[in-house]
Amino acid sequence: MKRIIKKAKFIFTAIFICLALVASNSIQRYQTVTNAPTTNPCLVLEVSGCTANAQEPSLPSPVSSQPLSEQERFVAAIMQNLKVMPEPGSYEYTLLRSYGAAFINPADNVKLPPKLIFNNEEDTKEFQSQLQLEKVVNTNDCYLQKSAAEALNKARLQFNIPLKSGYGASDCTRSFATNLRFWHKYANNKTLEKVKQGKETAILGVVAPPGTSQHLWGLAIDLGVFNAKQRQILNQNGWFQTVVKDVPHWTYLGVSAEDLPKLGFKNQVIQGITYWLTPLYRLL
Numbered sequence: 001m002k003r004i005i006k007k008a009k010f011i012f013t014a015i016f017i018c019l020a021l022v023a024s025n026s027i028q029r030y031q032t033v034t035n036a037p038t039t040n041p042c043l044v045l046e047v048s049g050c051t052a053n054a055q056e057p058s059l060p061s062p063v064s065s066q067p068l069s070e071q072e073r074f075v076a077a078i079m080q081n082l083k084v085m086p087e088p089g090s091y092e093y094t095l096l097r098s099y100g101a102a103f104i105n106p107a108d109n110v111k112l113p114p115k116l117i118f119n120n121e122e123d124t125k126e127f128q129s130q131l132q133l134e135k136v137v138n139t140n141d142c143y144l145q146k147s148a149a150e151a152l153n154k155a156r157l158q159f160n161i162p163l164k165s166g167y168g169a170s171d172c173t174r175s176f177a178t179n180l181r182f183w184h185k186y187a188n189n190k191t192l193e194k195v196k197q198g199k200e201t202a203i204l205g206v207v208a209p210p211g212t213s214q215h216l217w218g219l220a221i222d223l224g225v226f227n228a229k230q231r232q233i234l235n236q237n238g239w240f241q242t243v244v245k246d247v248p249h250w251t252y253l254g255v256s257a258e259d260l261p262k263l264g265f266k267n268q269v270i271q272g273i274t275y276w277l278t279p280l281y282r283l284l
C-alpha cells in the first residue's frame with residue numbers, strides 16, 4: 001500500500017512539474033508576442049506601396065521592376081545637376097517647373113547654376129565667370145555656353161535661323177540687369193508677389209522674374225523661327241522650346257527628341273508649336 005501511495009505521489013509530482021513547465025513556457029511566449037513592435041511601418045517610414053490596410057502582407061518586389069513615373073524619371077535626371085530639390089509649392093519649385101528643363105543636360109562641359117534664383121548682378125557674374133562661352137557665328141555679341149553655341153552654329157549652317165532681334169546680344173546670354181529691365185517692361189513687384197504665392201504663372205511665359213531667366217545660364221536664345229524645317233533642324237541639334245507660350249525662346253537640352261519622353265518630359269502642342277515641358281505638378 002505504501003509503495004502504491006509513493007508511486008502515485010511520484011506520478012502526481014511528475015504531472016505537476018510538466019504542467020508548470022508548459023504554463024511558464026506559454027507565459028514566456030505570450031510575453032514575446034506582446035513585446036513585439038506593433039508600430040505600423042507605414043506610419044514610421046514613407047514606404048512606397050503601403051496601403052491603409054497594413055495587415056495584408058504585400059509581396060516584396062524589386063524597385064527596378066516598378067516603372068517610374070514621368071516625374072520620377074525627370075527628378076532622377078535633374079538631380080545630376082540640381083543638388084537640392086525645392087519644396088513642392090515653393091517659389092523655387094514654380095521656377096523649376098517653368099524653367100528647369102535645362103537641368104537634364106547630361107554633358108560634362110555644360111554648367112548649370114547652383115540655385116534657381118540669382119540675387120543680384122554680382123551673384124550672376126560669379127556664376128557666369130565660370131562658364132566656357134563661345135560666340136554664335138555671324139552675330140554681333142551673342143554668346144552661349146560652348147556646347148550650346150556649337151550646336152546652334154551647326155544648325156545655322158544647315159538652314160537660315162535668325163536671332164529674334166537680328167543679331168543682338170540681348171537674345172543670348174544676359175546680365176542680371178537685362179533680365180531685370182525686361183521684367184519691369186511687363187511686370188512689377190505685385191506680379192512678383194503673386195508668382196511667389198503660386199497665384200500667377202502666365203507671366204512666366206512672357207518674361208522671367210529677376211534673377212531667374214535661362215538666359216542667365218548661357219543655355220537659351222531667342223530666335224526668329226517661323227517654319228517647321230527650322231524647328232526640325234534645331235531639335236536635331238539639341239535645341240527645344242521648353243517655356244510654354246514663349247514662342248521665340250529656345251533652350252539647349254543637348255539630347256535628341258526621342259530621349260525627352262524617357263527623361264520624363266511631356267510635349268504640348270499649342271498653335272502648331274511643340275513645347276517640351278517638365279512633368280512637375282502645378283500645385284496651386
Ligand SMILES: [Zn+2]
Nearest residue numbers: 220221222249
Ligand atoms: Zn528667351
